[in-house]
C-alpha cells in the first residue's frame with residue numbers, strides 16, 4: 431500500500447473532505463518523524479480502529495529549548511513515507527514550519543500550567559506549551575474522531591488529555607503501550623544518537639524499572655527508599671547522568687508520599703549528549719499495568 435503525501439493545510443482539508451464524504455472515520459497519529467516501530471504500532475492500532483489514518487510528520491520548533499537538538503533532530507521523509515505505508519497509514523502530512531506557524535500566529539500559544547512544570551518540565555521549561563500548541567493545531571487541521579499517543583511520553587499524553595478536556599474537544603484519545611527493543615530499551619528517534627557503548631549503557635534505564643518491580647514484589651513500600659535504590663543503580667553506570675527518578679500519581683503527576691495505589695515511575699537521564707526518558711505504571715504489589723485504564727477520555731464527554 432502507498433501513502434499519500436501532502437504538505438499544506440489546504441490540501442489536507444480538501445482531501446479529508448472527500449474522505450468524509452465517503453463516510454470514512456479519520457484518525458490522527460501526531461509524530462515528529464524518523465518513524466520507528468513504536469510509531470508504527472500507533473499507526474497499526476489507528477488503522478485497525480479507523481477507515482483513514484493521517485500521520486503528521488513535523489519536527490515542532492516550539493517544543494525545543496534554545497540549547498536542544500532541533501537542528502540535528504533526525505529527518506528522513508522518504509523512509510517515513512515507506513514506514514507509514516507499511517503500517518497502514520493513508521496520508522502523511524509533512525508541513526513546513528511556516529505552514530504551521532504563519533507569521534502572525536506565533537504570538538498565540540497554549541499555556542499548560544503546573545502539569546508542564548513537573549518531571550520533564552523542570553529541565554525543559556516551555557516544552558509542553560509547544561507540544562500542546564502544535565497538537566491543538568493538528569487536531570484542528572485534521573479534526574479526527576480519534577488521536578493516538580504513546581505511553582513512552584506519558585506526561586505529554588496526560589497534558590494533551592487535560593487540554594482536550596479544558597477546551598471541550600470531542601476527539602477520543604488512545605494511549606498505546608511503549609514498544610521496546612529486545613533488550614528493553616524503549617524505541618525513540620533519539621536512540622540513533624547513541625554510539626555502541628552508550629547504546630549498551632542505555633539499557634540500564636529499563637533494567638532500573640525492573641529493579642523497582644522486584645523491590646515492590648519483595649514488599650518495599652517506601653517511595654523514598656525505592657527512588658534511592660533506582661538512583662543508586664543508575665549511578666553505577668559511569669556514562670549515565672540521572673536527571674530525575676520520580677514516583678508519581680498517574681493522574682496529577684505529583685510525587686506520591688506512599689505506595690498505596692497504582693503509580694507511575696518516570697525517569698529521565700542523559701548519556702553523552704543524548705537525553706532519554708522511560709516510564710512504567712505499577713500496582714503497589716509490583717504488577718506492570720497497561721496505560722489505557724489511566725486515560726478516561728476514550729469516549730467523547
Ligand code: AMP
Pocket residue numbers: 460461462463467468469471472578579580581582583606607608609610616617618619
Ligand atoms: P515523537 O515522534 O517522538 O514525538 O513521538 C510521536 C508519538 O509516538 C508520541 O505519541 C510518542 O509517545 C509515540 N512513541 C514514541 N516512541 C514510542 C514507543 N517506543 N512506543 C510507543 N509509542 C511511542
